[in-house]
Amino acid sequence: MSDLDIDDFTFRDTNSDGKKDLIVYHLDGTVGMALARTDGTMLDIGDLLSVRDAEKGMVRSGDFIGDGYADIVYVDSQGALHQVTHDINGPTENPMKYDTAPVL
Numbered sequence: 001m002s003d004l005d006i007d008d009f010t011f012r013d014t015n016s017d018g019k020k021d022l023i024v025y026h027l028d029g030t031v032g033m034a035l036a037r038t039d040g041t042m043l044d045i046g047d048l049l050s051v052r053d054a055e056k057g058m059v060r061s062g063d064f065i066g067d068g069y070a071d072i073v074y075v076d077s078q079g080a081l082h083q084v085t086h087d088i089n090g091p092t093e094n095p096m097k098y099d100t101a102p103v104l
C-alpha cells in the first residue's frame with residue numbers, strides 16, 4: 001500500500017474469512033488494503049482502486065450486498081453516490097453510480 005497521506009481508515013472483513021482487514025483511504029483517492037492473517041499479522045496487498053473524484057472524507061466501507069465481502073461507497077464532488085462492489089475476484093473496475101438529489 002502506498003505511503004501517501006491517510007484521510008481515514010477502517011477495519012472490515014474484505015475476503016469473508018471472519019477476520020477484519022484494514023482498509024486505508026488516502027488523500028489522493030487511492031484505497032489500500034491489508035488482509036488479516038491467521039497468525040495475527042497483516043498482509044499488505046497494495047492499493048486496490050482509485051476514487052479520485054471522491055469528496056474528502058466521503059469514502060466508506062461495508063458489506064452492502066450481504067455477500068461477506070466488504071464493499072466501498074463514496075460521494076463525488078457532484079453529490080452522486082458510487083458503489084464499488086467487492087467479491088471473491090476483488091473490487092469491480094466500474095463503480096455503479098447513483099445520482100442523488102442535493103439536500104436543501
Ligand SMILES: [Ca+2]
Pocket residue numbers: 012013014015016017018019020021035036
Ligand atoms: Ca478478512
Ligand SMILES: [Ca+2]
Pocket residue numbers: 062063064065066067068069070071086087
Ligand atoms: Ca459485499
